[in-house]
Amino acid sequence: MHDLFTIDAGEVLVVSFAIGIVVGLTGMGGGALMTPALILLGINPTTAVANDLVAASVNKSVGAGVHWRHGSPNLRLAGYLIAGSVPCAFLGTFVTRLLGSGDEEDLLKTILGYALLFAAASYAFRMYLQLRHVTSGNTIPDEDPQLRPLLTIGIGAVGGFLVGITSVGSGSVIMIALLLLYPTLSAVKLVGTDLVQAVPLVVAAAVGQVINHGVEWSVLIPLIIGGSPGTFLGSKIARWVSQSVIRRGIVIVLTMSGAKMLGASSDALLIIAGAMLLLGPLAWGFVRQTRGIPAFDNNLAAWRLPERK
Template sequence: MEGLNALAGFGVGLLVGLTGVGGGALMTPILVLLFGHAPAVAIGTDLWFAALTKSAGSVLHHGRGTVDWEVLRRLWTGSLPAALVTLLWLHVSGFDKLHHDGLLVALGGVLLLTALAMLFKARIHAIGQGLRTHTPVAFKRAQPALTVAAGALLGFLVTLTSIGAGALGAVMLVYLYPRRLTPARLVGTDILHAVPLTILAGSGHLLLGNVNLPLLGSLLLGSIPGVLLGAHFSTRAPDGLLRPVIAGVLVLVAIKMLLG
């Protein structure tokens, strides 16, 4: 099992480094559907998996200058407080322990939303470009508040399901910053945004007892080299091929979770 965990970690880490997508969206379903872990444990463990994996990838992106710090600050202003509020709700309600079926439905719903976002990313980008071209003053004026709101939504979804920081975050950013973020800066900014968010959410889940540390260790054995390799080749990744394939897999997994 340790070998299989490390192999799964390598594959997911490679996709994270290449595209900024695939962390929670693939690892949590793998842990639930293939390895048989409870949804809450899969979510808590994956948050730490994402935090440490993306920390490694973010080092390379930061060194290359592919991070937009102003956009990051806006995202964190929304996502980190939202994560804290969500953790408090989980603690008070016990939702993560008492409602396994509810967590599966939440996972399936966010996976489906993630897949749709990936499939329609180009269209959403085009809409953002149109607004930026035809109403530039109003669009730029709304960017800060909308980015904070996007961060808040991501903070809630990531803390509840461990999914959303990669694919959904990237789609939100290409809509809000259609000209400012190049593909490489989009991936770098998206990955770095997830690091403190997943550390915060993961710390909360650790206190709630939802993290399997031996499992986490075996996943990281594969993911760290995977994400470093992916980040190294991120500027040459066949994004037009990878995203539809990942999205198709996510749709199938989402249907499986929604149907129980």
């Protein structure tokens, strides 16, 4: 138990609280941010994935409970996602173990690196879709969209399998797929639905990881102690905080984390970060101009989906 009072445990607690806020705000970024953060703190990849999934099963329950009280999740949609994601998430936890024992850590880092880069691309694409939706003059209808069960179950299966291997995908792959499949679903319902379906998803993945790798209490307990109140706080303020700046920051962090997992040098990471910080705003400004709005202004309404009133 003395390990819980070390500086490393304190670092895990602080990082998990900050990432928990992002998860509560956006429904995105949990495993995609927490797992690489743990690895960069010196925790081996297998331990990072296993403990992050166990902690996420607790932390996401907090965020889901808050969104449930606001009536935002679409429960039928969440049910279809769960039908596909839960069994595939459990099976996914056995993949790295079956592929080889000696190279398991390096293999997991490689898979995680590509998953993070894919998550970064999906986040950026989601921002573009939202911008296009708003500038096209579309509005969110009061009724829920017609569901497409088979495609929804398939989305859950792919996202669940990826979560089982890397802990990445619940709030990135599944969210962007839902946005493409159900573009008229409001942002609050998207976040609420994703958080509700993510609870059984990460529980199934956590059970599989515990069976295969166990947990490390000095990592798990700080993750829960920091992540639960962070997720609760983020969920409470999600209706009043603009998510666009957060998502753009997530894109940069995920890109750098993915490159780091794939073995990029410090110099390469600095070049990537500098290019994204300098060229990113210019590229986004150009995209805004193609949609008929100024390249740079403070009109946050053009960066997010309108909420249902």
